[in-house]
Amino acid sequence: MRALFLFVSITAVLQAAAQLQPIGRWREHMDYRSGKRVALSANSVFTATEFGAYMVSRNEGEITRLSKVSGFNDVGVRTLNYSVADEKLLIAYKNSNIDIFYRNDIINIPDILRSTVTGDKAINNISFYNSKAYLSTGLGVVVIDLAKYEVSNTFLIGNSGGNVQVNGFAADATRFYAATEEGLKVANQSSVNLNDYRNWTNISGTNGLPAGAVKQVFIINNTIAVQYFNTIYVLNGNSWQAVYTDAWRWESLNVSDGSFLLCEERFSWGDRRVLVLSSNGAITTTVQNNNQLRYPMHAVKSGNEIWIADYEKGLVKAEATVFERYNINSPYGPLDGELFFHKNKLYVAGGSVNAAWNYQYNGTGFFTYDGNEWKDYNRFTLPWMDTVLDVIAVTVDPRDETIYAGSFGGGLVELKTGNSFKIYKQNSPLNVAVGDPNNYRVGGMAFDLNNNLWISNFAGSNNFLVKKADGNWRNFRVPFLVQDNMVGGIVIDDADQKWIQVPQGNGLFCYNHGTSIDNTGDDRWKWFQTGRGSGNLPSNMVNCMAKDKDGFIWIGTDKGIAVIQCPGDVFTSNGCEAFQPVVQQDNFAGLLFENEDVRTIAVDAANRKWIGTLNGVWLISADGEKVLQRFTAENSPLLSNGIIRIAIDQATGEVYFSTFNGICSYRGSATEASENPDKVIVFPSPVPAGYGGTIGIRGLPENAIVKIVELNGRLVYQTRALGGQAVWNGRDYRNQRVASGVYLVLAKDEFGAEKQVGKIVFIK
Known part of the structure; x- marks a missing residue:
């Protein structure tokens, strides 16, 4: 048995003290909109959604998430019910795992799963x-x-x-x-x-x-x-x-408070309603409101209150003609597309393609998250996006915050501040997909340092484009014969060269436009594949790419990782090929992830690499030679071992994982360096009595040497910052927890000057 609210209560204390996420803390960002099952206790209402569950206090309306982060054991709820006599909530997951929630305890029964x-x-x-x-x-x-x-x-x-x-x-x-x-x-x-x-x-x-x-x-x-x-x-x-x-389609029939509750839909009219029936079948109440109630899936009753799990609205309470909605601000669906940070805001593409790079008719659109609130951009909130399906790529113009969303079939969306928009499809520089009329596919996008937007136009006759900073366009045709003219994700290196994923096991391209984008006479292209002399990739199935702080290009394939350490020499006489790092783990050295299907790579502020695979997440050292941490669904609140994307908020160090079961995040220990060390933040501060977590010292000069000293100057601990943040476990060199009191934080900058930058207070 595990205590549900122990972690939550400690976190609340820390947030109140510092207003920052504690290092090592997890958060989940699952879909809580799609209500599909509801149950009542005397004091609470429990709602199951497609991926998780939540509890609402009937008196105060307070909402509590019931997830892996709060101590539950799985993700993807199939159904739930509450035993009033036993005061126990039973949650059944899609994989047949079972949790029983009793007071503050969670008891897992995995027998059917196993x-x-x-x-x-x-x-x-x-x-x-x-x-x-x-x-x-x-x-x-x-x-x-x-x-x-x-x-x-x-x-x-x-x-x-x-x-x-x-x-x-x-x-x-x-x-x-x-x-x-x-x-x-x-x-x-x-x-x-x-x-x-x-x-x-x-x-x-x-x-x-x-x-x-x-x-x-x-x-x-x-x-x-x-x-x-x-x-x-x-x-x-x-x-x-x-x-x-009746002739409607019945979604669910339930008995509650001595009545039948029927959720149903009439296909021919699109009407949906909840009926309350007496035991002899007489209709006593009809609940029907297309604005407050869209897709009722299941309902229960208590007196005059009817609680409804709605697939679009979450949990809705209907009492007479009054509707009250209890929902958690969240994205919906697992969100399979690109994750991208710009100015500490997360941008998420909600669409995806399958393994054969075919569209999926996914109308999820894209989302933003500012650390507190999720916001949707799709056909439900912006009707003009009704033809923009399968948004798989998203980026932002750094000059004016214009959002560009790439649809795999619906063209390119340009959305400016204030919601003025343009869709590039026909009558635009975008090329229609060869053999698929009226289909305009964006496979990837990236802005270069000169604010030019580069676009992969999958299956277009001219399949590589640029929207220049001045608004003019140029079209290019990749000079290699590839089936369907397929091109995908783009990474731009420090030499302004474009590294372009070639889907379905075709390696990657490198493109150098020479002295001028408009002068195609000095353009150069190179195709990287397996084999020495051809690029030396471990596999032609390239899933992802990332540029690290040294300018190296890291490539994830279905057979591990390759690194290109000399991207500036790609087109020289010496050439440049990939190599596979040797990693040390458990006293054994081997090729990095030799047999792992690497799906995503992200680089944090300390130049460490976060690697997402179908078997969880690895954090490896900057040089790729050492495994620092590993997270799986079994040893952490990670929602799934199937990792799709990783993105990092460099300012806070929070690492976001897009998984098969939704998005979750982990507060990492590395942040970007500060140019003003007078604004160093220590958290938590003060340190609560009994706190055994990590203390963060944020806003330091890059890779600064940090000393923790007593007021009399005696050294307690010394470390080096990870980017702009140092971490400390509150123990001295003898591994003893320090006594209560005040400690000074000293940091040495790049010039060797040492100054006091903060204080840490330990409370008895």
Whole structure:
């Protein structure tokens, strides 16, 4: 068992003291908009979303995230439910892992996840009876003992004892009811062996209940009710009677507070609503508001309050004609596109392409995040973006903050401050994709130091373009024969050369435009592939590139990393080829990530490299010779081992990871150097009693030598800044925690002058 709020409470103290994220702290930025399941306790409302869950206080409206960062064990919620009698919330994840939240404790039950049994282990529904949770799964019914926190039984009740998908489960005083794809199955609770399918009877097709799959079963006002397609049947004596039916598409049917709650949609009109029905099928309340309620997925009731999980609006409370929304500001979807920082603001492209570089019809658009608030730019907030799908690249003009978003099919968006916009497609310098009319694909973008915007025009006849700083355009055709004229991401080196990814296992190009962009006579191109004399890449499958602070080009492939340390010599007689660094780890040295599929590389303020793969994240030293840290979904709050992109806020050191399950971030120890050491910030300050985390000293000269001394001048600790930030664990050279009191921070600048730059106060 782990305490949920211990970490959160410590963090709150630190934030109040310093207003900065503690070093080593994680945050998640998952999709909390897509509400799909809701449950009630006496004091709280619990909402499941596509990727996480959150809790709302019914009295104060305070929202608490229930995520890996706050102590939960997984990501991607499939369903949840709350046992009022046991005061326990059960969360079932998409991978069939289970968490039980009881007061401030989180108990993980991974038995179904770890089970080697074959078949569909997905948990479709959760019911409670006599301190046990009954999980309706694709295998049968799995029983969880809520007192012992263990799997106590499994009912495999398919025909002939096989697996069967169970959609719902209920119990009255004497019998169990399982709604299965084979029909409604009933068993006496007193049966000796309920795991024996022969103790279960399929009663569908008898006494007025149609044969075939049953979607749900409920106990309502001491009566058995079932959902059969779009009809509710209630057991009246010994016969079943249909009490309600309609022609809408039913999203969910639930029983709460003695009523049926039906979420449904009418396809022909696009109408969506929540109906409250009495036990005899009479409609007592209709909740329908297209502005406050868009895609109701599930609902519960408490008195006059109807709580609705809405796929677009999150959690909505409807009371009479008053609607109140409880949602967390967040992006939506996993956001697979480019991550990019400009002036401490994160820009995220929400779209993606598949492995074959085909478009996905993703209308997510792109997002910005300023450290506190996410903002959307897509067809829902900007109607003119309705044709701009699959935004995979984003960048910003440093002169006026104009945003450029590259769509893989919908052209190039130019969005200026104030939301004036232009879309470059037909009647623009962008070329239509060869063989795909009306399709304009941007594969990558980058601004050079002269404010020229370089663009990869994937599949265009002239597939490389530049929008010059003066607004004029130039088109180029890559002089190599590549299928579909494919070109992707762009990195620009210190010599103003363009390194261009060539997707689908075709290596990369290097382009030098010579003395002038307009003079193509001195243009030079080089194609980097595997093999000595051809570039010496470890693989032609280039996934990513990054330029470090030494000007080296780091290349991530599906077979590890290569580094080009002489980019300025690419077109000299000596040439320049890639080499693979040798890394030291656990007393063994080998080629860096030789067998790892490296998806992304980012460089922090200390020139260290953050490497994202399909097996988690590595932090390696500036020279690539030593592994400093490794994060996985198993040893950290990282949301997934599948890493898509990494971006770093150089001012704060916070590292953002885009994963298969969404975005999370980690407060790293390196920040950019300060030009004004009089503005050094120490955090947390004061240091709370019992704090065992890392103390950050931010705003230092680059790579400064930092000393921690007592007021009498005695040296306590010495270190070197990582970029513009030094870190200290609060212990002296004997590894003893220092006593309470005041300590001075001294920093030596590049000229060797030492001066006091800050103080650290330790509280008893």
